[in-house]
Amino acid sequence: MKRMIPLVSALALMAGAAAAADIKVGVSPGEHAEIMEEVAKIAEPMGLNIDVVEFSDYVVPNQALADGDIEANSFQHEPYLDNQIRDRGFALVPIATTITTPMGVYSDKITAMDDFPEGGSMGIPNDPTNGGRALLVLQQLGLIKLAEGTGLVPTVLDVVENPRDMRFRELDAAQLPRSLADLDAALINTNYAIASGLNPKEDSIAMESADNPYVNIIVVREGDEGQDWVQPLIDAYHSPEIKAFIEEKYDGTVLTSW
Template identity: 60%
Template sequence: MKALAKAGIKAGILGLALAAGLIPAASAETIKVGVTPGPHAQILEKVKDEAAKKGLDIKVMEFSDYVVPNAALASGDLQANSFQHQPYLDNQIKDRGYKIVPVGLTVNFPIGIYSQKFKSFDAIPAGASIGIPNDPTNGGRVLLLLADKGIIKLKDGVGVKASVVDVVENPKKLKFVEIDAAQLPRSLPDLAAAGINTNYAKEAGLDPVKDPILREDPKGPYVNIIAVRAEDKDKPWVKTFVETYQSPETKAFILETFKGAVLPSW
C-alpha cells in the first residue's frame, strides 16, 4: 500500500510539473522557424513562450541574410520562416522554384532612408550616391519610396518589380549603389543616404521612427508573412503557430516593444 501511495504521489507531482510547463509533454510538437536577427527574432521569442502553452515547441533559428531562410525551409531544415514580405517570396519562387506558401500575415516594417550627412533629402546634392538593397524586391521598394516622394520617376506599371533600369526621370542625377541589405548601415559613412530595412536599422542603433529622412507609407504590399512548405500548409501545427502569432498578446508585445517602428498587420 505504501508503494502504491508513493507512486500516486510521484504521478501527481509529475502531472503538476507537466501542467506548469516545467517538464516538456511527450506529445509536444517541435518546429524550427527561421528569422533574421532583431525584431523578427524578438517577436518570435514571445510567440515561442505562448505556443509552448499550447503544446508547440518552437526552436528559433536566426539567419544573417535574406537568402538562406527560404533555402533552408525548402530543403526541410526548417518547418517555417518569418522574415519576408510577399513580393520577396514571389521573386524567390520565380528564381528558384521553391514550393513555399504564405500562411499568415505578421508585421510591417516601413522602410526608411537614412543619412549621416544630411538632415533632409532636399539637402542631398546632385550626383550623390544613394545606397539601396541589392535584392530585387527591397531595392525596388526604395525606388518606389523615392518615386512616391517625387524625387525620381519610374516607368509606368513597374510596381514592386522596379529596378534601377526603370528610372526614367532622375533630376538630381542620383547614383544608385546596390549593396547587400545587411551591409547598408555600415556603408552609410560612404554614401549620401541609404534605404535600410527596419531590422538592420535597429541592429545598427538607428531609430526607425525618428531617424529616417524619408519613410515609407505603412500601407502597402510589404506586409511580412509566415511561410511554410506547400505540403505542410494544412498541418495542425501551422494553425497553432499562426493563431499564436496573431494573438492579442503578441500584438500588445509588438506595440509596446517597438513603439511604431514595427506594426502588427493582421
C-alpha cells in the same frame, strides 16, 4: 489484467495528444527575431516548442526551408516570396500575415531629404524586390520618376527622371547600415535598421508610406499547411500579447496585420 488494457490505451492516447511539437522557425535579425522569441513563449503552453533560428541575410531562410532544415520562416513579404519562387523554383506557401515594416531612409551626412546633394550616392538593396521597393519609396518622396508599367519590381534602368543625378549603390540589404559612412543616404529595411541599433522613428530622415503592399508573412513548405503545429503557431503570433508587445516595443514603426 484485461481490465487494465483500456485504461493503459487511453492514457497512451492522452499522452500522444498532449505531446509537444518541436519546430524550427527561421528569422532575420531585428524585429522578426525579437517578435518570434516572444511568440515562442506564448506557444509553449499550447504544446508547441519553437526553436528560433536567425539568419543573417534574405537568401538562406527560404533555401533552408526548402531543404527541410527548418519548418517555417518569418522574415519576408509576399512580393519577395513570389520572386524567389519564380527565380528559384521553391515549393513554398504563406500561411499567415504578420507585420508591416515601412522602409526608411537613413544618413550619417544629412538630416532631411531636401539636403540630398546633387550627384550624391544612394544605397539600395541589391535584391530585385527590396531594390524595387526602395526605388518606389524614392518616387513616393518625389526624388525620382520611374517608367510606367514596372509594377513592384522596377530597377535603376527604369528611372526616367532623376533631377538630382542620384547615383545608386546596390548593396546587400544587411550591409547597408554598415555602409552609411560611405553613402550620402540609404534605403534600409526596418529589421536591419533595428538590428544595427538604428531607431526608425528617431533616426530615419524619411519613411515609406504605411499603405504599402509589403505585409510580411509566415511561410512553410507546400504540403505542410495542414500540419498540427501550424494553427498553434498562427494563434500564438496573432495573440493579444504579441500585438501589445509590438505596439509597446516599436512605437508605431512596426505595424501588425491582424
